[in-house]
Amino acid sequence: SQELEQSPQSLIVQEGKNLTINCTSSKTLYGLYWYKQKYGEGLIFLMMLQKGGEEKSHEKITAKLDEKKQQSSLHITASQPSHAGIYLCGADKQGGSEKLVFGKGTKLTVNP
Amino acid sequence: EAGVTQFPSHSVIEKGQTVTLRCDPISGHDNLYWYRRVMGKEIKFLLHFVKESKQDESGMPNNRFLAERTGGTYSTLKVQPAELEDSGVYFCASSQLRQWDEQFFGPGTRLTVL
Numbered sequence: 084s085q086e087l088e089q090s091p092q093s094l095i096v097q098e099g100k101n102l103t104i105n106c107t108s109s110k111t112l113y114g115l116y117w118y119k120q121k122y123g124e125g126l127i128f129l130m131m132l133q134k135g136g137e138e139k140s141h142e143k144i145t146a147k148l149d150e151k152k153q154q155s156s157l158h159i160t161a162s163q164p165s166h167a168g169i170y171l172c173g174a175d176k177q178g179g180s181e182k183l184v185f186g187k188g189t190k191l192t193v194n195p
Numbered sequence: 196e197a198g199v200t201q202f203p204s205h206s207v208i209e210k211g212q213t214v215t216l217r218c219d220p221i222s223g224h225d226n227l228y229w230y231r232r233v234m235g236k237e238i239k240f241l242l243h244f245v246k247e248s249k250q251d252e253s254g255m256p257n258n259r260f261l262a263e264r265t266g267g268t269y270s271t272l273k274v275q276p277a278e279l280e281d282s283g284v285y286f287c288a289s290s291q292l293r294q295w296d297e298q299f300f301g302p303g304t305r306l307t308v309l
Contacts, residue, residue: 087237116297116298118300123204123302124302125198125199125286125299125300125301125302125303126286126288126300127300128297128298128299128300131297171238173238181226181243181250181251182228182240182243182251182253182254183228183230183240183298184237184239184240185230185237185238185239186237187236187237188237
């Protein structure tokens with residue numbers, strides 16, 4: 084069974100639009116990581132959330148972790164073609180930043 | 196600073212052959228991880244080294260997979276003999292020996308077994 088559910092699986096938006104990607108777990112998460120991957124490249128770290136209710140922002144990307152630490156959202160404001168790629172949520176389910184479990188990813192396309 | 200590097204970037208082999216993947220972590224990173232993504236599925240953990248010791252190898256599929264990290268620097272992952280279901284992208288990641296440190300990922304090795 085999949086441990087992290089990501090939605091949507093794919094997303095096509097027009098440049099300038101806002102969008103949200105969700106990551107849900109049935110169990111409490113000790114650390115929630117967001118990564119971005121472009122084809123042929125490694126995963127690029129975006130943000131890590133630890134505390135319930137925590138919110139972090141970097142440029143136009145904001146990530147939140149709910150109070151129960153079972154759901155996270157990634158919000159992109161005024162999307163640009165450079166935001167295109169596959170967004171992956173990964174979670175440390177044991178505590179300690181060791182093995183991560185990942186969602187299947189959300190493929191984002193931003194049309195100019 | 197150089198990131199995590201992996202070699203080769205692509206490998207195409209026939210079933211039954213042997214393949215060795217290499218990962219060079221970021222200098223000074225004691226933690227080294229191997230992950231694999233099979234087509235259509237999520238990225239899955241294979242194993243974790245702390246320096247030269249295997250901390251957790253619970254994700255290794257079977258005994259056809261052998262990972263080493265001699266001297267606590269680079270790591271190799273050998274698949275012998277390779278099977279069709281071993282095809283996928285193998286990622287390596289490294290992090291410093293501190294809790295909650297981010298894992299830096301390499302570009303991956305795309306393995307195709309025919």
